[in-house]
Amino acid sequence: MLRSVIAQKTSVRCLASFASPESVLPKKYGGRYTVTLIPGDGAGKEITDSVQTIFKAENVPIDWEIVEVSGVESESGHHRVDEAVESLKRNKVGLKGILYTPPGGSGKSLNVALRKELDIFASLVLIKNIPGVKSRLDGIDFALVRENTEGEYSGLEHQSYPGVVESLKIMTRFKSERIAKFAFDFAKKNNRKLVTAIHKANIMKLGDGLFRQTVKDVGQDYSGIEVNDLIVDNASMQAVAKPQQFDVLVTPNLYGSILSNIGAALIGGPGLVPGANFGREYAVFEPGCRHVGLSIKGKNSANPTAMILSAAMMLRHLGLNEQANRISKATYDVIAEGEIRTADIGGTATTTEFTDAIVAKLASA
CATH class of the missing domain: 3.40.718.10 (Isopropylmalate Dehydrogenase)
Structure with missing residues (x-):
């Protein structure tokens, strides 16, 4: 457990060989950071909502700039990728759900397009057992x-x-x-x-x-x-x-x-794996196992753990270690106790109930 926590704390500093910290980290205004939030497709909105709820309860000094991008064709066919790129260029850091890429056809992956446009060349995924999840x-x-x-x-x-x-x-x-x-x-x-x-x-x-x-x-x-x-x-x-x-x-x-x-x-499944993507100037945090969850969209059943832990990695990247540690520990504690867990790891709790349990754990800590 300690080893993986250390990894999450320090892995975001791996870009020292490529850029100075000043060029990677965003500017802080009034003690707060502005972070680009791209909810993504499928269950993305529900699990990023979970992060927003937890951050608000913890008074984390993050202001979200939300950009709605979708790989699912809208009537206008407009995906707003350019808007997302400009937002990330301004803010340097983003939290992102997974964008749907339909099989077949001529449509390009918007996930890949975003990484290429910003040269976010390194994906980091942490695979480790989580206490309380049987494997x-x-x-x-x-x-x-x-x-x-x-x-x-x-x-x-x-x-x-x-x-x-x-x-x-x-x-x-x-x-x-x-x-x-x-x-x-x-x-x-x-x-x-x-x-x-x-x-x-x-x-x-x-x-x-x-x-x-x-x-x-x-x-x-x-x-x-x-x-x-x-x-x-x-x-x-x-x-x-x-x-x-x-x-x-x-x-x-x-x-x-x-x-x-x-x-x-x-x-134990894609809902448990945190991840991050790094370039010379930009960092985008997203679940490490890039599943969209189209089939569970709107059902309030998705496991937000991967997104919460990815967001905690983002906080460490910003130097907000205390908040990151508290949120990670509360998440692991709720899972380890086993009373409230989502269906993918053997429970019956909704996304909202799981999120509320983490908030309650933080309040009692």
Whole structure:
């Protein structure tokens, strides 16, 4: 437990290699920060409402600039991505629900578009057992660092001939080195001892081979941290069989998506996994397992834990450690007590009831 709390406290400082703190943190006016809030699609509004309720009860010095963006086509077809980008450029920090990306068609992922526009290149996901949530395996505590802006998510594909599609996977030494440094910086600052590069270099010898070798090269500059590598299909099997062996995983885009979902299943589901995304100038916090929850929209049944813990990571990023620790502890305590929990972790409580229980726990602390 202590190890993962330390990780959440310090992981947000991993950008020291890329930018000064002044360029990453927003300006503080009158003792308060303005943060961009993008509720997202599906259950996003309900779980971001939960965060707002808790922050208000705790008098957290955050003012929200809410931007409604949706990947679900509206009548006007206007997604307001540009407005969200401008808001994040002003505020430097955002809290975000997941935007829906429909399968098929020509529509691009708005989640990817946002990250590319702001060069939010590093995704950090924390996978650990939560006391009170029964899982098949114990002792799980690893961090997943995922490159956000290239690889299979480059978005470059075309139909060269009817029935023949070419999809380009772009891998560059610059971006592979950048994400590798982020992973090793995280490991160093959080007393992690092993960084594992995930790849498919046995088949994609040039692209994934470049990623694998770059991670190993970067590792030479970090004494005391071991570096190894695993082929992604073997890593998936190992994650299910013996996840305790993992410490920090660094991955290209697609493999990180797969492994974050496996990790979520290991500890109890997507509603429990916090996450964050970092660039040179901007930081956006969102649930680490990027599920939209369209099927439970408006049902007041979503588990807001992942969003609450992501928001706590955001508070640590802003230096509001006391509030972050109180909110995290109250959330963990409510889950551990087991009396009020949402359906995904074996309970019957609504999102509102779970949120109210955290507020009550904070009031009694």
